[in-house]
Amino acid sequence: MLFRKGMQLSFELEDGYRETPEETFWRVYRQMRLKVRRSPAEVRSVRLRWRPYANSISTLRLRDGEMHIGLSEALRHAPDGVLEALAEILISKIFRHRPAPEFQSRYRVWLNSPPVRADLERLRQSNGRKHTSGSAGNHYDLQQLFDDINTRYFHGAIPPVSLAWSRSASRTHLGHWDPAHQTIVLSRFLDRPDAPRLAVEYVMFHEMLHVLHPTEFENGRRKVHHRRFRDAEKAFEGLTDAKAQLKRLCSATLSF
Numbered sequence: 713m714l715f716r717k718g719m720q721l722s723f724e725l726e727d728g729y730r731e732t733p734e735e736t737f738w739r740v741y742r743q744m745r746l747k748v749r750r751s752p753a754e755v756r757s758v759r760l761r762w763r764p765y766a767n768s769i770s771t772l773r774l775r776d777g778e779m780h781i782g783l784s785e786a787l788r789h790a791p792d793g794v795l796e797a798l799a800e801i802l803i804s805k806i807f808r809h810r811p812a813p814e815f816q817s818r819y820r821v822w823l824n825s826p827p828v829r830a831d832l833e834r835l836r837q838s839n840g841r842k843h844t845s846g847s848a849g850n851h852y853d854l855q856q857l858f859d860d861i862n863t864r865y866f867h868g869a870i871p872p873v874s875l876a877w878s879r880s881a882s883r884t885h886l887g888h889w890d891p892a893h894q895t896i897v898l899s900r901f902l903d904r905p906d907a908p909r910l911a912v913e914y915v916m917f918h919e920m921l922h923v924l925h926p927t928e929f930e931n932g933r934r935k936v937h938h939r940r941f942r943d944a945e946k947a948f949e950g951l952t953d954a955k956a957q958l959k960r961l962c963s964a965t966l967s968f
């Protein structure tokens with residue numbers, strides 16, 4: 713496969729030469745464009761910024777032919793292989809392509825290793841901002857919901873992502889996982905005292921599952937809520953009640 717040949721190429725570079733992170737992203741982008749044979753947009757250059765945030769480890773945006781990458785300071789000392797895996801994961805998303813499981817597990821193992829978790833915690837504290845800007849609503853705090861569910865259901869295994877309330881208070885689109893921006897968005901409509909906590913927790917749980925279970929492709933068709941996703945969703949305690957509560961609250965067809 714072309715892709716694997718490309719990967720080997722990176723290990724055949726002269727002794728002592730290390731790619732810069734920009735070069736890694738650029739190389740992975742070019743390899744994927746060859747492999748997938750289409751491009752989300754013409755990319756001419758890569759711009760990378762280090763960010764002191766702990767809540768969002770990485771972001772990737774395409775704008776005017778430029779790939780803008782934001783990486784948390786926690787990634788500065790990550791091994792080359794981890795940065796490469798992250799580049800694969802982020803760039804796959806803009807190509808709507810599924811990254812190879814080996815990259816996902818390589819990145820996840822690194823992310824969940826105790827020194828990295830400690831690093832992230834230190835960053836979080838030194839920033840003096842445990843909460844994503846905008847995560848605290850009038851009634852619910854998204855960061856609290858996320859942390860609580862992450863501990864209760866996932867042993868803290870879901871990597872930190874950005875959290876935001878939607879601008880409009882939609883009662884049909886209650887939640888959304890945006891992989892390109894690594895952001896979970898909940899409808900502002902849910903940020904109200906008469907929205908039962910269980911129902912709001914369920915929407916957050918559902919979106920967090922999307923972080924763990926990327927879109928699958930079956931016979932060329934995108935499957936967002938595939939069987940493994942649905943099976944995993946059954947772990948939510950009070951699933952039936954939560955769905956009924958949401959239906960009552962929104963009195964509309966649910967989609968999220």
Ligand SMILES: [Zn+2]
Pocket residue numbers: 918922936937968
């Ligand atoms: Zn969904």
